[in-house]
Amino acid sequence: MGKELEYLDIAVKGWMHEARAKILAAFDEDLDVWTKSGRxxxxxxxxxxxxxxxxxxxHLLSPEANIIGEESFxxxxxxxxxxxxxxxPIDGTMNFVKQHSHFVSMIAVYENGKGLRGYIYDVIEDKLYWGGPDIGVFCNNNKMRAPDNVFLKDGLIGIGAPYLIHNFFNLQAVALASSxxxxxxxxxxxxxxxxxxxCAGYVSYLRPWDFAAxxxxxxxxxxxxxMIDxxxxxxxxxxxxxVxxxxxxxxxxxxxKKS
Structure with missing residues (x-):
């Protein structure tokens, strides 16, 4: 499987760099924008x-593969x-439209439920985070070390805006307990x-394509x-x-548990 995964990495990284060119070129064009569940x-x-x-x-690489995509699910x-x-394809579409920054493109590959490869591409920064359990995690060509196992009080916490505003799961107390x-x-x-x-952590309501990679x-x-519980x-x-x-x-x- 090693050689197959090595070829997979080469292929997917190539696709994502091609996608980056398409995305950056779109900044010079008029975007067609629609709403889905709300404005x-x-x-x-x-x-x-x-x-x-x-x-x-x-499908060219793996004709029998199942694809779970955000826009075609x-x-x-x-x-x-x-x-x-x-x-x-673009995680953070509001940021993509309004800011032209702070968005990524993501792909993940699982085999019979086991994670093989995750790819998260910070398009603007041109930083591709990729890897899996057999080889570790890389940022472009640099292998990453595991982050320090900090406590909540010693780290920043990312929280989805609705969760923080409405204090779901007592997350305002979590925010106050963090740095x-x-x-x-x-x-x-x-x-x-x-x-x-x-950051020490991140919590939000996520769909499978949001967290798979x-x-x-x-x-x-x-x-x-x-899950948060x-x-x-x-x-x-x-x-x-x-996370x-x-x-x-x-x-x-x-x-x-105090909520």
Missing amino acids: NDLVTNVDKEVEKFYSKNI TQADLNMDGLTWFVD GTRIYGSAGIQIIHVIEGK GKILAETLGLSVK GTPLNMLISSDVL ATKNAQKDIAKLI
């Missing part, structure tokens, strides 16, 4: 074009048998900050990736997800 849930023609580009290449996709690819709160509007960006050791990278680096994640359902150091996860678990 703050956007999708653009670029999201759709990039997902189609990824899906075409995935149907209930028929709910299957983890064999190879399953999770695709989020400070950060909100970026992109699960991929927030997870990058955790695996880099810039980050779960592989974070767990490979020894971080905890679970500490139970294991189901890769096929949306969940209240916490954190193991010490911060324990601290947060104590605080949310």
Whole structure:
């Protein structure tokens, strides 16, 4: 499987660099923007074009693979048998539209439910975070070390804005117990900050394509990736997800039990 994964890495990294060129070129064009579940849930023609580009290449590489993509998801996709690819063409579409920054492109590969490879590409910074349990995690060509296992009080915490504003799960107490709160509007960006050791944790309501790649990278680096109540994640359902150091996860678990 080693050689196959090596070829997979070369192929996927190539696709993501091609996608980056498409995304950056779109800044010089008029975007087509639609709403999905509400006025703050956007999708653009670029999201759709990039997902189609990824899906075409995935099927050429692996014709029998199942693809669970943000913009093409149907209930028929709910299957983890064999190879399953999770695709989020642009995570942080509001940031992409409004700021032209703070968004990522993500791909994850699982085999019979086991994570093989995660790829999170910070498009603007041209930093691709990738890897898996057999080789570790890299930022471009540099191997990353596991972040320090800090406690909540010693680190920043990323929290999805609605969760913090409405104090779901007593998360305002979690924020107050940390060194400070950060909100970026992109699960991929927030997870990058955790695996880099810039934040002790990140919690939000995430869909499978939001956390599939980050779960592989974070767990490979020894971080905890679970539902906020500490139970294991189901890769096929949306969940209240916490990515954190193991010490911060324990601290947060104590605080949310008081909610």
